[in-house]
Amino acid sequence: MSTENEVAEIEEAKIPGNYSARKIQRWNPSSIYATNIIHNNFRNNVKSNDAIHKNLPVNHVSPAQMYSTDSGRMFHAGSICIIMVGLPGRGKTNLSISLCRYLRWLGVRTELFHLGDYRRKNTDLNKETDLNFDKLNSNSYFSLQPENSNIKNLKSKIKSELIEDIIGFFETSNGQIAIYDAINGLSSERKRLLDFFKSKNIKCLFIESIIDDVELLNENIRDAVNSPDYKSWDSEAALKNFTNRIKANEAYYEHLDSKVANLPFIQSYNFGEKILINDLKHDFLTTKIIYYLLNAKIKSHSIYFARCSLNKLKFKDDPPITENGKVYINKIYNTLASSFTDQKIPKDLVVWTSTRLRTIQSSQIFKNAGCTVRHRPELTQLNPGAAEGLTDQELDEKFHESYVKHLSDPYHHRYPRAESYHDLALKIEPLILEMEKLSHDVLIIADETIIRIFYGYLMASNANDIPLIEFPQNEIIKITYHTYNNEIENLVVDGIAKE
Template sequence: MTPSNDIAEIEEAKISGNYSARKIQRWNPSSIYATSLDNTTNNDAIHMNLPENHISPAQMYSTDSGKMFHAGSICIIMVGLPGRGKTNLSISLCRYLRWLGVRTELFHLGDYRRKNTDLNNASDLNFNKLNSNSYFSLNPENSKIKILKQEIKNELINDILTFFQSSNGQIAIYDAINGISNERNNLYNIFKSKNIKCLFIESIIDDLNLLNDNIKDAVNSPDYKSWDPKDALINFQNRIKSNESYYENLNSKSENLPFIQSFNFGEKILINDLKHDFLATKIIYYLLNAKIKSHSIYFARCSLNKLNFKDDPPITDSGKIYIKKIFDTLSTDFSNNKIPNDLVVWTSTRLRTIQSSQIFKDAGCTVIHRPELTQLNPGAAEGLTDEELNKKFHDSYLSHESDPYHHRYPRAESYHDLALKIEPLILEMEKLPYDILIIADETIIRIFYGYLMASNAKDIPMIEFPQNEIIKITYHTYNNAIKKLVVEGIDKD
């Protein structure tokens, strides 16, 4: 029998252990990968097309194709009325899947529409007057608009097919209303004919308070970047009204499609005709944890970063001064220069970090100590200079130079180990609706940053977080944004 392309070719393990050694090096990109990412550490890379040499921080293994074995190609098709958080959910899900090592791309119909039309300058369609009803209706009366909409959808679908066929893509996320049953079935048949599985995810919000909050956030869309906020809100509400009478919910009785219905962002989930394979299970679990996010995650380095890994002394006087300056600087980022009671603070279980967090506990904050936030264990490399490492562990030193993210010295941890260790915290971070302050070693902050900014694993070990800065990463609908708060009176390192 001729092996299929989805089956890995395995060779006998060269080193004893509970793993299989593939013919390519486990973490190195295959020879088909040639380009490199021009990484800018202050920008969220979630909307960048994945470079061919991209390695995800929590990727479990690498393959010649860049795909996970036995998972196939999947097109996730979002479904939902405007203002139901589809774009927020699409981007969050893409971020998580990329983190796991799944080659995932976003395809927002709104981006394609904006590329092909100008809401304020399309005289042939009188677009500016129509944008609150005809164009954004699921059933526009204007024949020219119907043709235009179909052309734009066809362009998006062709790009999805190209992603699977030419870019080693594994999951495409198609973000649009997709509110007509017949059109959903047509999409299913198109992708099925190309051996691409479909998974429909419908976001339903029947909590009026949550819906109103989400509609207010939706007017931050690129469509409204030059609009008066009140006019934008009215226009967006008109978009919703123009779709409600035509919109059809996913229905297992009338549509034999694999789908997930998520109510109020994970409050309740209904599943229809879905095989519970690895990726489907990960997606379901993520949807149970994902929330609408518009809060911020703050990162501050802990004091006494030069101690040996096993040392655990109490906080020093200089450490108390340091954390007080962190507290005061962070306060300036909130209204009335006051730390809010609903700020959640995470630290490791080291004595000095527990004691450092007391100032936040006294301010009424919830403080949680996590063993997963303990810094990277350097093992036998602790305290050694580069010259000493090269002499004592020459081969290991060369491996570390080649891949500092995945390599570990004897009895040490790698950054990849840290990424796998903190995955439960990432899911908890996705679920919490409050601002979070994480006080941790620079090695831990690098991993969280890599997740929130969709970084390539190879860049993470080189990202620097000075001691005199608090890093603020704020969730937005379309991308995460960074702000740096300088802590006066503290040395950079």
């Protein structure tokens, strides 16, 4: 029995990095993943192309990461290889990239390993031999059971390179989840992968994408011919070639089977319409993956971002829209309309704003055009707290210690009674999942602080860059989903100051 004088002692952690992240503070600036102090003269525009296919740099910090560790890994999740399964044209690549984007957002060190990239790399080095792309087609490379022995050896070599890189990702890059994107259509092959990764203390999760909706399948096949394989191809020839590729696999393809002992898998039908799971332990990451798959859709639409008017207001102020604000939103409306083929705002456009009065009133023009308008409290701008309205010099004088911390980590730091960008990222996660479910264009009218967070998700940004990204008042930002990456375009709004 305990007594009043007994004092419980905290056992020293076996993994110091994880312990220091919990014991000292949630974000550990001494971590090898923390950035150096950001100088004021670096506050330029750091917008860039989609970084989802770039290898994670050692100093990458994820926007919605829940805690930091010196290893950069979630200490309770282990190493997982997600092995995609499915016939060509079933959205495996689209799903792999979307899932990678979401997992990185959550702070899971995740990398993509597309078998097609490895094949293209090998065949590009041998354009004058039997290994070039056209010859591969004629030699039935894309069959699950090719008859040509040279093709069999080549496929084995390419897969070995990919698996070797996966192991290197786990062993030398602090990797946590590798996503292996390929058909993986034979039960015997999947069993070998399961046994091999188990011998390396890496868990496997098989995800099969099944599409039995004919309309959805045809749409997905049309999208698949935009693959890098068909860069210089005529669209009809590419479609015919890809269709033949599907037929070459159908004869041998085997679906995931629950009768195979200890095979952990998820079968997703028509992108989340129905999900079957087998032999899964519902740990944190597995649960997150299942929930994401229930929300993920094939995406080829665009997300538009426009800043709201009256951006100089105090956080608690909530006045109605001004005359200048009405002029501004009309110009936003007309610029956006002119970007569509028929020069009209489509009625299936979904508009999101915050619950502030001026943004609600700003959206009325879109409601009048027949669009669905939704007001989300999560879209309220970052609360600056006690720092509101103060210059850098005043912040330094009034909150010197806090100001120095802010310079070191402007993404996670909060001034007194304020929010951080990290707080915003956690707050809008439900909206990100809702956005993943939509298949129509979305316009988000919000403060620049909110746009930065959404941009960080859609373009796989390092969290440390997000506070520095500039979105001028006179631009609508258009981010379009594509199978392999998201693309950004700036639509300039005439007659509006840049600010």
